[in-house]
Amino acid sequence: MTVRILVIDDDARLLEMLEKYLTDAGYQVEAVPDGQSGLEAIRSTPFDAIVLDLMLPDIDGLEICKSIRAENGPPILMLTAKGDPLDRVIGLELGAEDYLPKPFEPRELLARLKIIMRRRQGDVAKTATRFGRLEIDRGAMEARLDGKRCDITAYQFQLLDALSQSAGRVLSRDFLMNALQGEDLEAFDRSIDVHISRIRSAVEDDPGHPRRIITVRGAGYLFARSQE
Secondary structure, X not given: OOOEEEEEOOOHHHHHHHHHHHHHOXXXXXXXXXXXXXXXXXXXXXXXXXXXEOOOOOOOHHHHHHHHHHOOOOOEEEXXXXXXXXXXXXXXXXXXXXXXXXXXXXXXXXXXXXXXXXXXXXXXXXXXXXXXXXXXXXXXXXXXXXXXXXXXXXXXXXXXXXXXXXXXXXXXXXXXXHHHOOOOOOOXXXXXXXXXXXXXXXXXXXXXXXXXXXEEOOOEEEXXXXXX
């Protein structure tokens, strides 16, 4: 079965890169540089998912998102500027399934596309585990603190998930690297320590004094069993 993806973005280089990457991944891709062309494509062709940039030259991406959802259109993955948290919130409220801040790794975009398409089809099982106020949802590939989604990358989520599955045990850096080697994600381009720091910024109340992900000096990291 052919899976059709529509990409709407006015960045010509990014558009070309995504079209090639998604085509190589086995999808049928249509790539357009503006909102009007995107709306025309949606009206003429059934798509399984849409990658939508919010900053377009003609029609605001939020308006396109609203129009697609009003017609019960396909799931939407929004591309947002890194400093626009309000646009992300509004986009999600208007019906987008997920967002991805620029710049991003193509494999993370592909992983998120697969998730939102499975979620729309009802294939994602309820696999959320709660640790106090922190919820780790393997099916949706996201972590939520007090019900709000944590801003971490796909491979940072996989790292957090690996830690949480061994809650109460100290995991070495080498163990964590080996645990993630088999994931269909971009290889780590930075140290485990840097990724842990980013995760703490998203899930800890005070990242400088973490209570969820504890450093055990000379041994590795421990995900606390008991959390608030």
